[in-house]
Amino acid sequence: xxxxSQHPSWVICKSGTSVKIECRSLDFQATTMxxxxxxxxxxxxxxxxxxxGSKATYxxxxxxxxxxxxxxxxxxxxxxxxxxxxEDSSFYICSAILAGGTDTQYFGPGTRLTVL
Amino acid sequence: xxxxTQPPSMDCAEGRAANLPCNHSTISGNExxxxxxxxxxxxxxxxxxxxxNNETNEMASLIITEDRKSSTLILPHAxxxxxxxxxxxxxxxxxxxxxxxxxxxxxxxxx
Numbered sequence: 001x002x003x004x005s006q007h008p009s010w011v012i013c014k015s016g017t018s019v020k021i022e023c024r025s026l027d028f029q030a031t032t033m034x035x036x037x038x039x040x041x042x043x044x045x046x047x048x049x050x051x052x053g054s055k056a057t058y059x060x061x062x063x064x065x066x067x068x069x070x071x072x073x074x075x076x077x078x079x080x081x082x083x084x085x086x087e088d089s090s091f092y093i094c095s096a097i098l099a100g101g102t103d104t105q106y107f108g109p110g111t112r113l114t115v116l
Numbered sequence: 117x118x119x120x121t122q123p124p125s126m127d128c129a130e131g132r133a134a135n136l137p138c139n140h141s142t143i144s145g146n147e148x149x150x151x152x153x154x155x156x157x158x159x160x161x162x163x164x165x166x167x168x169n170n171e172t173n174e175m176a177s178l179i180i181t182e183d184r185k186s187s188t189l190i191l192p193h194a195x196x197x198x199x200x201x202x203x204x205x206x207x208x209x210x211x212x213x214x215x216x217x218x219x220x221x222x223x224x225x226x227x
Contacts, residue, residue, distance in 0.1 A: 031212075034214045043217045043218060051212065095159075095215075103213075105214070105215050107160045109158055112157070
């Protein structure tokens with residue numbers, strides 16, 4: 001099956017610093033990738049839709065200047081949390097859709113961000 | 117996308133079939149039913165999807181009622197590793213459309 005990886009799997013940072021999370025589709029090309037976050041004991045919340053070569057589309061309430069998304073190639077999307085604060089601590093998960101496939105979304109393993 | 121209703125939790129004995137229900141009474145004719153599961157602290161895993169016919173793969177079976185207002189995911193022989201949150205999602209199969217997750221059903225499989 002299609003594999004999506006994320007790096008790092010966990011990260012701890014100080015308040016005010018920026019953190020970059022990478023999402024890669026390992027064995028397929030993905031024209032569209034999505035970023036979600038999940039707080040403890042809650043469901044996944046869609047943050048943004050990322051299309052290769054174009055600007056990301058953010059969900060209502062998600063600050064685009066704080067959560068920078070770049071989708072530079074068909075296999076890589078990055079999420080940068082700028083000036084992170086403790087309330088940004090969460091589980092960030094990406095997913096990708098196989099280009100030209102059945103539109104099934106494949107998810108990465110997630111990145112646990114802890115901001116001190 | 118249509119809204120789904122799932123029981124918050126279910127229990128199942130190891131080796132028995134786990135039948136997870138989902139109500140989607142407002143589903144539209146072009147919306148598919150998708151099932152994903154999320155094991156603790158991992159990303160969601162695709163299980164199965166269908167439009168109106170019953171579907172089966174190596175992981176599970178999906179039974180959709182004739183009126184398409186509800187469906188059941190069947191794990192034929194549940195194991196401890198099937199303990200997870202199961203999400204039933206309905207959406208149009210359209211390029212670039214994200215899955216929107218509800219609260220799902222927490223399935224606990226015990227020995």
